[in-house]
Amino acid sequence: MTNTSRRKFIKNSTAVVTIAGLTSIFPKLYASVGATQKIRVGAIGINGMGWSDLNAILKHPDVVCTALCDVDNNVLQKRIKELEARGITVKGFNNYRDLLKSKDVDVVVIGTPDHWHCLQMIEACQAGKDVYVEKPLGNSIAECRAMVDAVKKSKSIVQVGQWQRSQQHFRDAVAFVHSGKLGKIRLVKAWAYQGWMKSIPVKPDGPVPAGVNYDLWLGPAKKHPFNPNRFHFDFRWYWDYAGGLMTDWGVHMLDYALLGMKATKPISIMASGGKLAYPQDAAETPDTLTTVYEFEGFNVQWEHATGIDGGPYGKDHGVAFIGNNGTLVLNRGGWEVIPEKGRMDGIAFQRSVDDGLNLHAVNFIEAVKSRDSTTLNCPVEDGAAIAIFSQMGNIAYRTGKKIYWNQETWSFGTEDADKLISASYHNGYRLPTI
Template identity: 65%
Template sequence: MNNSRRNFIRSASTLMAGAGLVSALPGSLQAFPLKMVAPSDRLNVAAIGINGMGWADLTSLMKVPGVQCVALCDVDKNVLDKRVAELAQKGIKVKAYSDYRRLLEDKDIDAVVIGTPDHWHCLQMTDACSAGKDVYVEKPMGNSIIECRSMVAAQKKYGRIVQVGQWQRSQQHFRDAIDFVHSGKLGQIRLVKAWAYMGWMNSVPVKPDGPAPAGVDYKSWLGPATMRPFNENRFHFTFRWFWDYAGGLMTDWGVHLLDYALLGMKSTAPKSVMAAGGKFAYPKDASETPDTLTTVYEFDGYNIQWEQAVGISGGNYGRDHGIAFIGNNGTLVLDRGGWEVIPEDNRMAAVPRQKSVDNGLDMHTINFANAIKTRDFSSLHAPVEVGALVAVTSQMGNIAYRTGKKVYWNQEAGKFTDNDANKYLAAQYNNGYKLPIIK
């Protein structure tokens, strides 16, 4: 862990050259000559929650020279055995854990990837920091406003490198687009739209409760969530559509897209939030979170508007997702494929579509690994403050929806002016678990 930044960056260049991706790296990474990784320059990583994005994050991180996976953890033995076997086929032998706390006791592990459902992020991230591990935690960083505060406090108290999975922060065309927004060429920006129209998402059919599948430690999967009978709809991918564990599309896609709306406007907390929507597409299916929602965040001099719709692909500007900065001179439209500027009359020149040229997730994990090696906290593209701001903003939108009110935020007090809204500030912890309070 005491190796130089230069050795690590040389190793990163070795990997990307072998993959034919050197041209996608920032110039600072391309500048160093190629070099093999010495054993002393290795970074031992583990992953907790390896069914979906946790596995994608780990796979990306393992591309970085010097990074080696030494352990996996999942409460679903079927998933755990599958991933262990996949790594074994590549000649990688790892330890397997069903209890993340035992994994965190392993002194051989330098950093962990947390890819569990949202309701577990806070406990596992704060425990990992306390155990002296650096952390890559999936988005949304926390599942409640108070959890986000605890996570920020834990990072500061224990001094660990923590990267939040807002990987668009590392993608070059997103960064270029925000530079253009900040240039002032769009003129006064009075409205920013962010949206996700998920035409590929289907209804979640109602299914009966039943026994958990063999090999699944369902009690551990629930953790601090409300004790309920096992239901397939609440497990694996579709947990996102139930309030016990997550916040629906708002905290799934919203945190990615609202993140750039906030960054472009250099926003902090909104003054007020109002939201309207419901289960309009599939009113009788099993999901709890709204499939259709419009949310308006009020700031001084401008609004940010969030839109989501399941079962529809025709979003704003012909894109199923994106962010639009609407200025007096023109509108910049940004999505994962690129960005362009549409002029308002003849007030400015159009900018043709600037396409994406790199892999945002790979750039994000390189950034994380480099920060670990250098211990340069300022180099992180998505530190806890970034993850907390957008997670809290998204949760504010859900709170406005769930209360059915326009809610006002008191920044100094750190709460709403409405008691009904304040009931949602903290996630409810059950089954003997307690919300981490970091002092």
Template identity: 65%
Template sequence: MHRRNFLQNTSAFLAGSALFPSALRAMAPSDRVNVAVIGVNGMGFSDLNGLLNHPETNCVALCDVDENVLNKRAAELAKKNIKVQLYSDYRKLLENKDIDAVVIGTPDHWHCLQMTDACSAGKDVYVEKPIGNSIAECRAMMEAQQRHNRVVQVGQWQRSMQHFNDAIAFVHSGKLGNVRLVKVWAYMGWMKPVEKQNITTPPAGVNYDAWLGPATKRPFDPNRFHFNFRWYWDYAGGLMTDWGVHLIDYALYGMKASNPVSVVASGGKFAYPDDAAETPDTLTAIYQFEGFNMQWEHATGIDGGPYGRTHGIAFIGNNGTLVLDRGGWEVIPEKGKMEAIPYTKASDNGLVKHTRNFLDVIKSRNMADLKCDIKTGANVAINAQMGNIAFRTGEKVYWNAGEGKFTSKDANKYITPEYHNNYKLPK
């Protein structure tokens, strides 16, 4: 299921299953969690709907720099008899002492500042993936969570799905034999060229300077705004960080891996060479770990991925191969070495379970119970950044885990981003 269908189907499911405010009024105020959302255009609002599926959630505020989106979402909540305060500046929202937790659903280049500010303000945080848009941002976010001891759940909701965890348990059982190669891929047939536009004036109601935040000051470009920000280096890392963090996460989880020894990547704009996007539409990255290789590949405009799947993870062992995606998992045996395991379909809603876990840990304060804590989110985001850095430098890059940097000066330039417009990277 690609991202747009996921958003549509999840929103429809949650809208139909969310409890009515009368159920909320029956709960003691001390049992309710007052939630606000920063960035409500896409996944931020889907995350909120996931939270509203649980009776203790009380949405009290929304924030967005696009008042058109903000008013639209407020009207949708009003139809459910949920009245909220509206903010255009997230810092003002964080001053609201009634807010217990915030959802951060803004573009990637804003995640670090908003999450660290939220932790500093004493809020628990559900932050969308990838947690940061650079290695240094991921480090700053981990440090902020530890310093302020806040609950931080990363929106990699597959971590809460039963079939994903059943598949990983099978990998860990050793039945596949020695796993020497893990393939991870995302083939996005629905992605079309990003057509160039000449519009340079932001729409009415959009605070474009606030949208840019720490990113380079540029004239307004509708291609860089809302959904398509993903395909520009100023704000994100293309499919490697958009889908890669979901899928590479499970490759690392299955192999109990953290830092690679080296990464090499090759690709480019082969499908749509003249469109407006910057990030590669075709990319292959090979990560060398101790004892195995991990191969990432993505392609836009194509659905015919490995094993007949648009996306997935394949653990290739001496005895057989386990293939896993959002729809289910199966084991394809090597001849005469093990029994096949037929395709087992997914049976639950990851977003509903992930938000349930977040609320439970807010109340228990037992950080070990989080399905996707800040360290897990940082580990995969950093690995995705390494793949992009290898591509952007054109080098095979080597990682010095002891020093926390590459052996290449050119690669190390990408570890820490340059912040602009008077914003400072959190220390």
């Protein structure tokens, strides 16, 4: 996604949608909104996708925002003013635990860096809140497992921000894959070639910016002097906080690879890549990576590259189901079928016609109102499955070995791979025992 596309996406996410437009999509949901009580929403982490998620949820007429939280007071005050300009008055917090204590919050949106998702989601559930948590669900396999257990123990409705699951064209494409018309599928490719992401220049450590609670930003991550490269958006290129493009984009594209193949756990995983484009820049995660997941009868292959957009089939992101009769290529823009000559008819590009984030938000609020988690398009179990799958790819890369997952023991059986199953917690924080 280009920077321009990202700005357009966020702008579209904050635009006001008329109730009339939504009622045409969900007539039963909006038929009696006047008789329902407002659902009070608070958001934690509001600089990027957390803000987009909140604004998508606020388009629902039964929702009101009552609280915002961010460790960067500059961001917090900016967002408070933006809501005030729209006639919305909220309380502001710098510490998420203060927001969770608020009796004026029913639903929590979590848009913080990946290394905070687990603790904040679990504590929100323990506080009796419903949760919309950004992807990837957790920053380690162990975190994802704990988060699933926490939701099962609570009565909370939890939606994971895999918003493509709410788009009709993705569902149509998967239904076609399931029809069998492509014939035997031997390989599924998923990729993200991100030309917008250039080299991150090395910058010196420096003072913490005024208004930033840096210790609270670090939380369970190990101590490190403040560096602008590790803060806000670019945190995702450091192992302490995230998993690079594999967990940033991989959880989206690989999610549909698994849905299409009705697959869950691989037999083996191997990966190769590194900092091949920008070997001397400041990022830690690989700018180029190929990962192969072995399943019974087929493989799933992940590719990512930064600084270039020339991905497979001329697309900078996507999923391709390669069958004996033809190949279905799917991305956020739509899907098509490229036939093998004489074996099937092709299908011209079917364009996306809806807004996945807005639909995902409505799906979440509908589940909150009905108290029925089975209606969620991405419940915590599904978010955990794809986050774990992506983490397996990173572990294969970081160990430099072909690894094998044992679902019975929740381990790989090798010391170097098994030590990466759990994220290291620091500064007095501990992974909750559920």
